[in-house]
Amino acid sequence: RPRALSGIQPTAGSFHLGNYLGAIRQYVALQETHDAFYMVVDLHAITVPQDPAELRSNTRLAAAQLLAAGLDPDRCTLFIQSHVPEHAQLGWVMNCLTGFGEAGRMTQFKDKSAKQGADRATVGLFTYPILQVADILLYQANAVPVGEDQRQHVELTRDLAGRFNSRYGDTFTVPAPHIVKETGKIYDLQDPTAKMSKSASSPKGLINLLDEPKVSAKKIRSAVTDTDTVVRFDEKEKPGISNLLTIYSTLTGTGIPELEQRYAGKGYGALKTDLAECFVEWVTPFRERTQEYLGDPETLDAVLAKGAEKARAVAAETLASAYDRIGFLPAK
Numbered sequence: 001r002p003r004a005l006s007g008i009q010p011t012a013g014s015f016h017l018g019n020y021l022g023a024i025r026q027y028v029a030l031q032e033t034h035d036a037f038y039m040v041v042d043l044h045a046i047t048v049p050q051d052p053a054e055l056r057s058n059t060r061l062a063a064a065q066l067l068a069a070g071l072d073p074d075r076c077t078l079f080i081q082s083h084v085p086e087h088a089q090l091g092w093v094m095n096c097l098t099g100f101g102e103a104g105r106m107t108q109f110k111d112k113s114a115k116q117g118a119d120r121a122t123v124g125l126f127t128y129p130i131l132q133v134a135d136i137l138l139y140q141a142n143a144v145p146v147g148e149d150q151r152q153h154v155e156l157t158r159d160l161a162g163r164f165n166s167r168y169g170d171t172f173t174v175p176a177p178h179i180v181k182e183t184g185k186i187y188d189l190q191d192p193t194a195k196m197s198k199s200a201s202s203p204k205g206l207i208n209l210l211d212e213p214k215v216s217a218k219k220i221r222s223a224v225t226d227t228d229t230v231v232r233f234d235e236k237e238k239p240g241i242s243n244l245l246t247i248y249s250t251l252t253g254t255g256i257p258e259l260e261q262r263y264a265g266k267g268y269g270a271l272k273t274d275l276a277e278c279f280v281e282w283v284t285p286f287r288e289r290t291q292e293y294l295g296d297p298e299t300l301d302a303v304l305a306k307g308a309e310k311a312r313a314v315a316a317e318t319l320a321s322a323y324d325r326i327g328f329l330p331a332k
């Protein structure tokens with residue numbers, strides 16, 4: 001079986017609709033076809049300040065949400081990044097292979113550091129894409145299910161894998177991004193040209209999966225659209241309505257042309273009301289399942305312990321072969 005690897009940050013507590021449609025849905029699907037490794041990336045979370053107690057509870061919450069979304073510990077390996085020390089270890093090696101200018105071209109760093117103020121951005125934020133390279137290469141992943149915003153980091157991973165392989169001999173699988181065209185970028189409901197984001201969205205533009213469904217339904221009904229009234233998918237001219245059509249279509253499995261027909265002559269209000277209802281129907285059991293997993297910390301911890309053990313076995317083998325190729329003296 002080919003391998004898949006991806007990670008998600010525990011930073012905001014609740015996942016948002018962009019995380020689900022862009023990434024987590026693909027995690028669930030790839031369990032069927034791939035030997036899949038998914039992790040909660042707490043090492044990445046501390047690239048910006050985190051309260052320790054909140055980080056701990058958000059990490060559990062993230063794992064509970066992944067299970068609630070359909071990850072099955074019998075069909076994939078679910079773990080916490082900091083439980084596998086090889087990530088930081090191979091991360092250092094990859095740091096030493098990356099050009100300073102090359103790292104400086106990562107647009108996520110530019111965006112995030114600009115938002116924080118350049119003086120407050122940490123070196124960790126600067127090098128986090130390189131840690132991500134190590135995350136992926138440790139598992140010899142073939143496919144990396146992510147949203148469109150992560151494409152550049154997977155490209156960097158391909159470059160560094162190739163660089164290591166040509167310098168030291170074939171060691172790493174060169175991975176490919178697995179990005180679903182339709183849902184690779186879900187937009188902020190108030191600013192349909194910006195990515196819906198844990199850290200950057202306006203509160204009214206962000207649909208958090210664990211929020212009170214009524215609150216989310218209201219946000220959907222007041223999503224920014226345009227002054228026209230025709231329900232038509234057109235990302236350039238009608239980004240707001242196109243975003244809603246994408247969400248509607250993916251949540252319900254109804255084709256966009258069919259939705260366009262259904263709402264012809266009915267205007268935006270009807271579409272928003274119905275989508276809000278579909279979302280509430282979908283999210284209600286998701287929230288319940290999340291609470292069930294959270295309510296049983298022993299089972300959750302057992303899942304994560306078993307996941308870490310499986311992940312470490314793979315990661316340790318890859319790290320050992322990388323260390324050997326580099327010329328590190330083995331410890332006796």
Ligand code: ATP
Binds near residue numbers: 149184
């Ligand atoms: P932050 O703004 O702090 O980076 P985030 O909202 O991007 O948070 P992450 O944990 O960084 O969340 O991303 C987890 C996964 O969700 C990644 O694969 C990312 O590409 C994907 N993702 C995030 N936002 C969207 C979105 N709006 N549409 C589609 N996929 C998304």
Ligand code: MG
Binds near residue numbers: 149
């Ligand atoms: Mg992100």
